[in-house]
Amino acid sequence: MSGVTVWHDGNCPLCRREIALMRRLDRGGRITFVDATGPEVCPSDRAALLARFHAMEDGRMLSGAAAFAAMWRAIPLLRPIGLLARYRPVLRLLERAYSRFLIVRPRLQRWLLRREARA
Known part of the structure; x- marks a missing residue:
């Protein structure tokens, strides 16, 4: 299995939680996590x-559900889901779900930020 690079929003409380979980699951260190809000050079428009969500797998830049699938393929526990996403109908379904999630993402971010502020 080749390595995967994942770009994430380090200022997003939702993203931070998700990336923390993925780091714990990535016991083999196959994923390089890059905070797109940091000083690192971005491969495309910040x-x-x-x-x-963006990831690079085998030199190909992916976004959305395809990027999640690439990340999942690098994690043994999630690899079956990532492999299943290689089938177009499955990837289309995941992309549709991800597009809907992006609509509610700002509300979830605000809710988590308020929750963190109270803690």
């Missing part, structure tokens, strides 16, 4: 990297 705003685009922050608007949608």
Whole structure:
């Protein structure tokens, strides 16, 4: 299995939680996590990297559900789901779900930020 690079929004409380979980599951260290809000050079437009989930697998830049599937394939526990996502109908379904999630993401982020502020 080759390595995967994942760009995430380090300022997003939802993203931080998800990436923390993925780091714990990535026991083999196959994924390089890059905070797209940090000083690192971005491979594409920083705003685009922050608007949608992005990953690079085998030299190909992926976004949305395809990027999640690449990350899952690098984690043995989630690999079966990532492999299943290689089938177009499954990937289309995951992308549709991800697109709907992006609509509610700002509300979830605000809710988590308020929750963190109270803690």
